[in-house]
Amino acid sequence: MQQQTVKKIAPENLLSEVSTIKNNGYRFVAISCTKNGDDLAIVYSFDKDYDLLNLQLAAPGNSEVDSISCYFVPAFLYENEIKELFGIKVNNILLDYNDNFYKKAKSTPFNMKEDK
Amino acid sequence: MGNRTVIPFGPQHPVLPEPIHLDLVLEDETVIEAVPQIGYIHRGLEKFVEKKDFKQYMFVAERICGICSFMHGLGYCISLENIMGIEVPARADFLRTMWTEFSRIHSHILWLGLLADSFGFESLFMHCWRLREQILDIFEETTGGRVIFSVCDIGGVRKDVSNETLKKIHDIMVSFEKELREITDVFEKDSSVKHRTVSVGVLSKGMAFDLGAAGPVARASGIEIDLRKTGYAAYDKLKFEPIIETAGDCYARTVVRIKELYQSIDLIKQCIELMPEGEVKVSYKGNPDGETYTRLEQPRGEVLYYAKANGSKFLDRYRVRTPTFANLAPLLEMLKGCSLADVPVIVLSIDPCISCTER
Numbered sequence: 001m002q003q004q005t006v007k008k009i010a011p012e013n014l015l016s017e018v019s020t021i022k023n024n025g026y027r028f029v030a031i032s033c034t035k036n037g038d039d040l041a042i043v044y045s046f047d048k049d050y051d052l053l054n055l056q057l058a059a060p061g062n063s064e065v066d067s068i069s070c071y072f073v074p075a076f077l078y079e080n081e082i083k084e085l086f087g088i089k090v091n092n093i094l095l096d097y098n099d100n101f102y103k104k105a106k107s108t109p110f111n112m113k114e115d116k
Numbered sequence: 117m118g119n120r121t122v123i124p125f126g127p128q129h130p131v132l133p134e135p136i137h138l139d140l141v142l143e144d145e146t147v148i149e150a151v152p153q154i155g156y157i158h159r160g161l162e163k164f165v166e167k168k169d170f171k172q173y174m175f176v177a178e179r180i181c182g183i184c185s186f187m188h189g190l191g192y193c194i195s196l197e198n199i200m201g202i203e204v205p206a207r208a209d210f211l212r213t214m215w216t217e218f219s220r221i222h223s224h225i226l227w228l229g230l231l232a233d234s235f236g237f238e239s240l241f242m243h244c245w246r247l248r249e250q251i252l253d254i255f256e257e258t259t260g261g262r263v264i265f266s267v268c269d270i271g272g273v274r275k276d277v278s279n280e281t282l283k284k285i286h287d288i289m290v291s292f293e294k295e296l297r298e299i300t301d302v303f304e305k306d307s308s309v310k311h312r313t314v315s316v317g318v319l320s321k322g323m324a325f326d327l328g329a330a331g332p333v334a335r336a337s338g339i340e341i342d343l344r345k346t347g348y349a350a351y352d353k354l355k356f357e358p359i360i361e362t363a364g365d366c367y368a369r370t371v372v373r374i375k376e377l378y379q380s381i382d383l384i385k386q387c388i389e390l391m392p393e394g395e396v397k398v399s400y401k402g403n404p405d406g407e408t409y410t411r412l413e414q415p416r417g418e419v420l421y422y423a424k425a426n427g428s429k430f431l432d433r434y435r436v437r438t439p440t441f442a443n444l445a446p447l448l449e450m451l452k453g454c455s456l457a458d459v460p461v462i463v464l465s466i467d468p469c470i471s472c473t474e475r
């Protein structure tokens with residue numbers, strides 16, 4: 001049976017944690033984002049031998065996070081997604097669509113002010 | 117260096133039923149780079165979880181995809197069952213596994229037909245879809261639906277299948293396997309099929325791993341990953357091993373899916389032979405409170421669900437990462453260096469489902 005591990009990290013430690021995970025032979029699975037009270041939480045998921053390791057990072061409103069696409073290339077798709085749907089600023093994305101990844105009727109539809 | 121041109125591919129294309137757009141940078145007839153663009157059918161189904169209560173959302177979850185509808189319903193139910201600590205009856209687990217494998221057969225045969233269509237083998241395409249009708253008929257007889265089933269529910273399944281019907285399905289699978297062999301032999305042996313698929317769109321094992329490939333795309337490149345081995349539903353009681361190929365080309369991806377068709381038939385037979393007696397659903401009380409990650413092996417590969425509940429009847433978040441989303445980055449790598457004429461076949465070789473991807 002697969003194990004699920006959630007590790008909470010600070011934004012400034014993201015790249016060093018991801019670097020360690022990469023060196024330990026993990027496979028990139030996904031980046032997810034969810035509301036966490038009035039703030040947002042970003043979850044980076046990695047797999048090794050069917051065990052799922054999740055790095056959870058608190059992202060207060062208007063915060064910026066670094067892209068992990070320098071370590072895991074496919075992350076650029078997920079980072080464009082959370083940037084457009086939740087409005088999180090992600091720095092140094094390998095391929096930045098500049099808010100043109102999804103065709104949306106409204107800006108940041110998953111994190112609109114009326115939701116709060 | 118030849119002339120460089122950018123050719124838009126999709127979102128409407130004669131051989132591509134899914135609305136994905138690619139900007140293909142060409143040097144003469146060779147693809148140098150491909151830049152994807154999705155978002156034409158983003159429906160906001162994840163957001164919808166805040167508007168429908170967790171029991172109603174079951175019906176929405178199934179509508180994420182028209183091919184993997186049962187599995188999306190199953191993933192949602194398993195997520196909620198994990199959060200609420202609900203133990204599903206054994207018979208329901210076996211029925212869920214049986215329908216899951218029928219979904220895989222349905223999906224892979226549909227895909228084989230589309231692949232044949234992509235390189236102009238129309239009669240093969242029609243034979244694939246003719247055979248697929250038998251699977252849809254079984255779905256209709258056992259669930260009442262051919263596309264959306266609504267048979268999976270939190271705590272089990274809504275409908276039982278009688279032992280007489282199960283015996284009939286077992287017999288159908290025997291004759292189905294014979295008919296399937298005639299079709300898959302063409303895919304595996306015909307020179308025109310090989311001409312369009314062998315050494316086309318090669319993805320090495322290392323690149324497949326680094327780019328996070330999922331499902332048959334990963335397994336065709338030699339990566340041994342199949343989430344069914346984690347033992348969800350009744351898979352921990354069935355005997356099977358992941359299908360692995362190593363060439364990493366379109367032909368290897370075809371062969372993996374063909375072998376998985378026979379594997380699914382075998383798993384369905386095992387389910388029927390081992391089917392326990394008893395209830396198919398348990399009742400539960402209260403609202404979910406907590407969070408969980410659930411991963412299943414869909415026909416197209418690994419799907420990830422993240423559910424977060426707050427104790428009310430509305431979930432805070434229901435996140436779905438589909439296998440096609442995971443296979444977009446590997447697709448871009450496969451397209452590098454290919455001929456323009458091979459682009460439709462390579463794109464189809466990941467079995468793209470953009471409805472799933474955009475949700």
